[in-house]
Amino acid sequence: MANAPSLAWPAPAKLNLFLHITGRRADGYHELQTLFQFIDHCDWLDFKPTTKDELKLHSNMGPVVADSDNLILKAAKSLKLHTAYPGGAEIWLDKRLPMGGGLGGGSSDAATTLVALNELWQTGLSKQELMALGLKLGADVPVFINGVAAFAEGVGEKLQAVTVPEPWYLVLVPDVHVSTAEIFQHPELVRDTPKLDQGSLLAGQWHNDCQALVQAKYPQVANALSWLLEYAPSRMTGTGACVFGEFATQQAALEALALKPDNLQGFVAKGLNRSPLELRRVQL
Ligand SMILES: C[C@@](CO)(OP(=O)(O)O)[C@H](O)COP(=O)(O)OP(=O)(O)OC[C@H]1O[C@@H](n2ccc(N)nc2=O)[C@H](O)[C@@H]1O
Ligand SMILES: Nc1ncnc2c1ncn2[C@@H]1O[C@H](COP(=O)(O)OP(=O)(O)O)[C@@H](O)[C@H]1O
Numbered sequence: 001m002a003n004a005p006s007l008a009w010p011a012p013a014k015l016n017l018f019l020h021i022t023g024r025r026a027d028g029y030h031e032l033q034t035l036f037q038f039i040d041h042c043d044w045l046d047f048k049p050t051t052k053d054e055l056k057l058h059s060n061m062g063p064v065v066a067d068s069d070n071l072i073l074k075a076a077k078s079l080k081l082h083t084a085y086p087g088g089a090e091i092w093l094d095k096r097l098p099m100g101g102g103l104g105g106g107s108s109d110a111a112t113t114l115v116a117l118n119e120l121w122q123t124g125l126s127k128q129e130l131m132a133l134g135l136k137l138g139a140d141v142p143v144f145i146n147g148v149a150a151f152a153e154g155v156g157e158k159l160q161a162v163t164v165p166e167p168w169y170l171v172l173v174p175d176v177h178v179s180t181a182e183i184f185q186h187p188e189l190v191r192d193t194p195k196l197d198q199g200s201l202l203a204g205q206w207h208n209d210c211q212a213l214v215q216a217k218y219p220q221v222a223n224a225l226s227w228l229l230e231y232a233p234s235r236m237t238g239t240g241a242c243v244f245g246e247f248a249t250q251q252a253a254l255e256a257l258a259l260k261p262d263n264l265q266g267f268v269a270k271g272l273n274r275s276p277l278e279l280r281r282v283q284l
Contacts, residue, residue: 007046007094010276011112012038013103013269014143015169015237015244018206020193029139029155030184030191033201035162037149039169039269042276043105044094045072045112049120051087055080059093071110071137078133079114083123098265100177102238104140111144112277131157147278151198160198166271167246168253171237172228173265174220178240183210207235214240224264231256 023031097105134141150159215222228234232245247253
C-alpha cells in the first residue's frame with residue numbers, strides 16, 4: 001500500500017486565506033472570521049465495506065497517532081453509531097499532508113471518511129447531517145464536507161460559499177509542530193479583532209491573527225515566512241506552522257520552490273474553490 005499512487009478518495013488540504021479571531025465563547029472556543037480555500041494537494045483514502053462489525057485502518061502514518069485518536073476511525077465510528085449501521089469497513093490511508101501544520105489534513109481525512117462511508121454503506125445522510133456529525137469531530141470538518149471555498153464564522157462552522165481568485169501557492173512546511181490548543185490558550189493571542197461584514201473582509205487586507213504569536217514563539221516559522229516574503233505576498237495558515245505565498249503562475253511558484261533553502265520542505269499547489277472531493281462527487 002505504501003506506494004499506492006492514488007487511492008480512490010481525495011482528502012485535500014485547506015488554507016486559511018485570512019483568519020481573524022473576534023472573541024471567545026463561554027466554553028473556551030474562539031469566534032472566528034476566516035476564509036477557507038482548498039488546494040490540490042491531498043491525502044488519499046480507500047474504503048471496503050465489510051459485513052463484520054469492525055473498523056480497520058491500514059496507513060503509512062506510522063505510530064504517531066494511535067488508532068483510538070485517529071480522526072478517520074473516529075469519523076467512521078460516529079457514522080456507524082449515528083445510523084446504527086451493523087457492518088464495518090476496511091480503510092486505507094496514503095498520508096501525504098504534513099500533520100499539525102494548519103493544512104487541516106486530519107479534519108479532511110475525517111470529512112472524506114464520512115462522505116465515502118455514507119455513500120458506500122448507503123446510510124443516506126444529507127450533506128447537512130454529515131456536516132453536523134463532522135462538527136463534533138473538529139471545527140474544520142464541516143467545510144471539507146461542504147467542499148466549496150467559504151467565508152466562515154462561529155467556530156468555523158457557519159459557512160457561506162465564496163468565489164475568490166485561484167492562484168498558485170508555494171507552501172512551506174517549517175520543521176516544527178504547533179499545537180492548535182496551545183495557541184488558542186495563549187494569553188498573548190489577539191482575540192479582539194472587530195467583526196466586519198463579508199464584503200469588507202474580502203475587499204480588505206488579508207491577515208492571520210495567530211501569525212505574530214506563532215512567529216515569536218517559533219523561529220522556524222518566522223524564518224520560513226521572511227524567506228517567502230522576498231518572492232510573494234505570504235501568510236501563515238490556521239495556527240501554523242505552514243506558510244504560503246501566492247503566485248500568478250505555476251511556473252513562478254516552481255521557480256521560487258527551486259531556490260528554497262535545503263532545510264525547508266515545501267510544495268506547489270493550485271488554489272481551488274471546489275474541493276477535489278466535491279469534484280469527484282459531481283463527476284461520478
Ligand atoms: C484554527 C483552525 C482554522 O482553520 O485551523 P488549524 O490551524 O487547526 O488547521 C481551526 O479552526 C481549528 O480547527 P480544528 O483543528 O478542527 O480544531 P479542534 O480540534 O476543533 O480544536 C482544537 C483546540 O483548539 C481550540 N479552538 C479551536 C477552534 C476554535 N474556533 N477555537 C478554539 O479555541 C480549542 O482549545 C480546541 O480544543
Ligand atoms: N488522520 C489524521 N491525520 C492527521 N492528523 C490526525 C489524524 N487523526 C488525528 N490526528 C491528530 O490531529 C492533529 C492535527 O492534525 P492536522 O489536521 O493535520 O493539523 P491541523 O489541525 O494543524 O491542520 C495531529 O497532530 C494528530 O495528532
